[in-house]
Amino acid sequence: MTARTYSADDIAAAKAWPFEEARKLDARLKRMNHDGVVIFETGYGPSGPPHIGTFGEVARTTMVRRAFELMTGRKTRLISFSDDMDGMRKVPPHLPNQEMLARYLQKPLTTVPDPWGSHDSFAHHNNAKLRAFLDQFGFDYEFVSSTECYKSGLFDQTLVRVLERYDALMEIMLPSLGDERKETYSPILPISPTTGRVLYVPLLERDAKKGEILFEDEDGSKVKIAVGGGNTKLQWKVDWAGRWFALGVDYEMAGEDLTESVRLSNRIVKALGGEPPAGFNYQLFVDEEGKKISKTKGNGISIEQWLTYASPESLSLFMFQNPKAAKKLYFDVIPKTLDEYWRHVEEYPKQAGAKAIDNPAWHIHEGNPPEATTPVSFAMLLTLVNAVGGEPEVLKGFIRKYRPTASAEELRAADALTLYAARYYKDFVEPKKQYRQPTDEERAALATLAARLREIGDGAEEDAYHTATFDTGKAHGYEKNLRDWFAAIYEIVFGQTEGPRMGPFTKIYGAVATATLIEDALARR
């Protein structure tokens, strides 16, 4: 499939938020007479593994990036920046080798040994996780390590600039600090040459010309070092601003909890002589009751949970929707969002112009939505799973029965859903199953049915199986109340009060397999 083309008028008329963001970015670049490659950035803190928020930020930033590219045709890059020179402030719980890690408190995360022993450092381990995580979704990005930026000298000029503009920066930062911090605050944090820890100490002397600072080391000695080459790092807010300045970041969004940080960092980057990136503050997720999601409470849901029951595309849709509203992230939204995703995909080919590029599917698929949609909804599969169980092959059989005219592509889309439906079955339906013990009459009737099905064998018509089921019931005293016969089958064989129509089910599941299913149920104690 080839990407469609859109006219300038279409794009100007597009109202989806990524286009609004792209317009903001474009205005900023015009104001600056910036005509180079446009840099998008997302941040990552490697003191923990990547999570659903990490996904959201990269997905949303990519949506703005693609909208911007369509709008301007300009070259762009997406930097995934890992703040891995940050000192380890506390030992994250639930990690192995706690006592070993405790000895590395305050040291840059890239110098903390990997508690799992597989990478150069704790940060390297998590950085690798981040990359594997982003790669799994096919994001286009460039990984950048803070430590490498400092060590390679890439940030040297920025550090010197911080020294040059020291007074202006302090004027911005000091009012935002508590009394105690005011006394010791420094935008530049030296790494102790003796202990390797990140030091939160005041600068005793600074020489912008030489690019040097004097500070008191942990052992009490006065030490003079060059700011560059990885000897020092910038402290938050200034660090963020310095990063924008040094890397030329044009666009970065952030969670609303960082609203104040963005404000300050914007002022700082200006003081450094740069221009704040465009961007906005997206809202954090809340749980079903609208409460803040916290790891300790364990409310909300994780990315692993989402991807267990629904596709990454559906999660992208969730991220696309309303980034400025506090979205409720709880289990029920998963199937709903998955079905909404497919509805949008279905709509796309019917739409044109601005309407098409406002379609979430365009943004989720970076301009290339798939052509085929699923012929059955996920909601329907979840219902079906209640009736016929969670075997993907059986589900696929039912899909083909329900949608005999579906194309191969459509079936492929639907088949992918059976995997999620099967997991849903295993986790939510199967545990609730209650198999009833048969009465003697029921036992006899079911045994007869199993024998009949075996006799007919696979490959007969649905009706043959259905008739056999009816006849067996009638022959065992159910001619007046066939409903009870079916209820007995479902309760004893399927472990639930409702089940599939027996004819079609037997056809799809296989007559011999169905007979075995019945016999197994009779053997159950």
Added chain:
RNA sequence: GGGCCCGUAGCUCAGCGGUAGAGCAUCUGACUUUUAAUCAGAGGGUCGAUGGUUCGAUCCCAUCCGGGCUCACCA
């Protein structure tokens, strides 16, 4: 309390100056030698409240109400 963001049908969301929309849920009907599913249709909103701008406001402005985040340290 200050700042920022959000508030459209039961739920999830779209619409953002010109007589309120979708999906799900609900209800009704059709259909299948059980149920579910499927199909057709219906009901459901003073667009958080109040003022203002306008010929006209869900959409712009102001105020208020409700919710979230933030305003020590750390990121």
